[in-house]
Amino acid sequence: MRTLEEKAREAKNKKAALGPDVDLDTFDVRAEAHQRLQNLGQVGQQDRDRLIQAGVDVTEAGRSGSYLQKDATAVYAGAKDEGVEVIPIKEALEKHAWAREHYWKLLSVDVDKYTARAFTDLHDGYVIRALPGSRAFFPVQACLYLEKQNLSQNVHNIIIAEEGSELHIITGCVTAAHVSRGLHVGISEFYVKKNATLSFTMIHHWAEDMMVRPRSVGRVEEGGLFLNNYVCMKPVKSLQMYPTTHLVGPGAVARFYSLLVGHPGSELDVGGRISLEADDTRAEIVSRAITNGGKIIARGDIIGERAGVKGHLECRGLILKGGEIHAIPELKGRTEGVELSHEAAVGKIAQEEILYLMSRGLSEDEATATIVRGFLSVDIPGLPEGLKEQIDQAVDLSQKSVL
Secondary structure: OHHHHHHHHHOOOOOOOOOOOOOOOEEEOOOOOOOOOOHHHHHHHHHHHHHHHHOOOOOOOOOOEEEEEEOOEEEEEEEOOOEEEEEEEEHHHHHHHHHOOOOOOOOOOOOHHHHHHHHHOOOEEEEEEEEEOOOOOOEEEEEEEEEOOOOOEEEEEEEOOOOOOEEEEEEEEEEOOOEEEEEEEEEEEEEEEEEEEEEEEEEEEEEEEEEEEEEEEEEEEEEEEEEEEEEEEOOOOOEOOOOOOEOOOOOOOOEEEEEEOOOOOOOOOOOOOEEEEOOOOOEEEEEEEEEEEOEEEEEEEEEEOOOEEOOOOOEEEEEOOOEEEEEEEEEEEEOOOOOEEEEEEEEEOHHHHHHHHHHHHOOHHHHHHHHHHHHHHHOOOOOOOOHHHHHHHHHHHHHHHOO
């Protein structure tokens, strides 16, 4: 059997199946070590202003724990809730057998050259774990911050909701104001154990010339619920991600929601795949995409492996100022009795809607903004109210750049 090192070595030049190819050699993997923080209150004001745009609050108000990585350094990691653990992954792998048991188990290092890079040149990343039976009322926040120009930031994250636990995470990926170019390679493995609930909300706030290549796989056991939410409304050069989740236990449920905005010069290839592999499993993939000059490919794939499973896929796109939206919904039924459906629509704002709102006293810009805001408002069942408000705030902060 090949070792992880051998697999990574063989895949170091293997191109990804989707998305534009990236020349890894044009990015630096070396980064200076940053000073570790005693608390997030030590974060400077300029960095605070960037972090809050990705949902990360340095006051830690309404948070169960925090993780902050600057370039290659985990500068802060800590939990406020007794039922939660927040640990840099390098530390976790050194100290805990359970962390090693979950490392590179759902995803292979030889998928492509990005997974290989994350293994051979790992900077750090986080392990966030909810202990069995624990119920964290407030979300854990995590931030991967890029301060060095032209750095390839390589991270690996492991998220575990142990049996009967409930865990909510809001994670932001951000560049410093002076950074214009870089590469982010992020590996994430999600474990939702029996009767556990995990919500994972990711907000990207990158620079205009960033290349972003996340790779993630999830596994949901009996009675588990996995909510995976993604918000990317700021300019980015190229983003390609296609997370996969396997529902392996009876009654497991997964829901993917994404809010995307494509700006001029941006290319976003974003999708999600859910495989229903056990009795009574359910899946939902919902995408809202707006382009004002960029290219968006919105993918979705639901695979029904057992009779009686149910899945629905919904993709809606709105073209404001040119650009392109390509919706690719896929349904695969591999046995009798599956119930899978999809709907996809791409269009523009109806002039009669704008005229109606203008007749109610709004200007044309205000009317357009109102329609866009309503288009981006997606009800995500199962989220705590505080986290819903956090997503709404992220949309509000980003909306001005849409119009």
